[in-house]
Amino acid sequence: MPADRRRVMMLGLRGIPNVQGGVEKHVEMLAGRLTAHGWEVEVVGRRRYLPGRAPHFWNGIRVTPLWSPRMMALEAIVHTFLGVCIAALRRPDILHIHAVGPALLVPLARLMRLNVVVTHHGYDYDRQKWGGFAKSMLRTGERMGMRLAQGRIAISREIVETMGERYRVPVALVPNGVAVSRCDQATGILGEFGLTRRRYILLAARLVPEKRQIDLIRAYAKLENCGFDLVLAGGAEFVNAYEEEVRTLASRVPGVVLTGFQTGDRLAELFANAALFVLPSSHEGMPIALLEAMAYGLPVLASDIVANRQLGLPAGDYFPLGNIDALASAIAEKIASPPDEQEALAQTARVEAAYSWSSVALKTLEVYRAVTK
Template sequence: MKPPIKPRRRAPGRPLKVMMLGLRGLPRLQGGVERHVEELASRLARAGCSVEILARQPYVERKGPHRWSGLLVMPLPAPRVRSLEAVVHTFVGVIHAARRGPDILHIHAVGPSLLVPVARALGLRVVVTHHGFDYDRAKWGRVAKTALRLGEWAGMRFADRRIAVSHAIAGTMTERYGVPVATVPNGVTPQARPTSTGALERFGLTPGRYVVIVSRLVPEKRHFDLIEAFAQGAPEGWQLAIVGAADHEDTYSRLVLSAAEATPGVVATGFQSGLALRELRAHAGLFVLPSSHEGLPIALLEALADGLPVIASDIPANREVGLPEECYVPVGDIPALAAAIARSCARPLTEAERDAARARVSHAYDWDTIAGEIRRIYESLHQNEDREPDTDGLIPIPRPSP
């Protein structure tokens, strides 16, 4: 597609001007896209890019333009209606970008990608990142699922450059739409294990003696499976910490909280960030992610970076992380999940095993390397606009089994 308005040329020596659109906002909002953008954008800014984040006004504390960690955060209107929030905000964001004229408009997720043709028609150079098959999420009805599939199509067909957070997504997009898609994954930031335990004390948790899940309260995370499996398989004296909340309170989130309250040993902490989140994850005895849908789960990568033993559902996104076979359980198989929890709790990892896991994930999913690869994709639009960069990328993540 050739846009009717010719994109503006970047003056030699001027910092690359990037706008990011498709997330709720930052900092410290729950969600994989939000965490991805927060980590990526701050590194691009430190590398000399001028980065503006187009946030959804209801999700950020400061409602006017402001600076955070070297980024310009621009809150724009968004209705607090789940089915309209993303598309309305993205439309407003595209118009804002057309007026400001960035070198790159980077749109995240398939829903906001619905507006890629509009952005191209307005003369913007557009990069899209596919974070996961959002139309497979249980919360969406038929109309929303159709719109999300249309957004995926629009993003893949009309963007200047296309990125996926996993090889599985990239391969599916290339096969489905016949376009090159670069694989650039989510990442982790290695940190020392906190010595403090204030959050554990607040929720009555004992270091090393609880199972943790960190996620939003949405159906595809399958919290009920975990609560039931914990009740069946956890050793005496262990607890389960459910860390996270719902963006929009609904029947599912209320039922999860009710089930947590009714099940002995289960604690729901609500949304946590910063040091409290670090404490709750790093001091756990086991991390579990039984979800039916993921892109490439940052929460799982961060648990591995903390050296935790993990159990994950047997889906392509989790398989791509390359865990030992015994760490995977079939989606919805509660007896298998209960047995895996009991087995893992009975055999804590040695420090050598923890160190090996930390080293592997920190090397394979390094945010600094990821930011450098994204910058290379941006620059390819200005150095040689007719040539797509190598779609294999620089990131040495394992490929899924055939």
């Protein structure tokens, strides 16, 4: 190994590879590109989301499982605290902390004389699952990350502008990327769930309130025997009332299919054969799943929240957040007029050109170099 090889440690996520979540996907793709640029990358994940207890290498990336409490309110912050302590011992050139909650530990990392970069992935304090105290802590994490980190990144232009105005600090724009996983052979997932190619509507997202699966089920129910199934791919990390509500409602509406969390070729096959992708969420940082659907050439519908509108889709690809009737009408219009093959291929080319993970890595490296020069 060259003596001048730079090292980065990444914290603030559940783990990689194939762990559910936008931050997890971002780090998985970014880390692989950084190793290709000669960086030594270590991702510190939470043990219960990873296949083994011992550190191991995946695609040239060191993955370190680390204990964390199995409590929603404490899991991320305790894990990040332990990770910062490990970073203080290992002395990476960059400690890269992802998301505003884990950024609460930036003061500790700076006290330990670490070079810290923080990526703001979205306003986590707007998530419906958090109570008042947790939201206050998340806002404090944002403030600590933006004010005290030596390098600051945000995944959307709106977040960059808001952070600049709120904290009077420079923030680099490094958006999420997209990489389509081509499924070389059938995995059998369509047959397993009784699905027919191009005859189902898809949402791939965690079962959490801000993803608004219930809105989508209710809108789908209004279509009444439309000839398409509704596939909800995703799971929940913790048993909660929302998950139970989704499962109960889904059981009452014919045609709704819950596949649980899917990844790899099985998820790729679901994307590749869908007729429409719908993202009805009330909160996003920058929606990777929506980008992936577009890269597969799928027609899409998204709620008209700021994060989704930042993608600049045609007006007909948006619907008013929470408006069940409008969503049902938009779905009916989309499935009645599917795009032809040339339109789908053109959309894929546009998305892959605009949202390249190679570009994400180069922009991230610019921030690293500015911090370590």
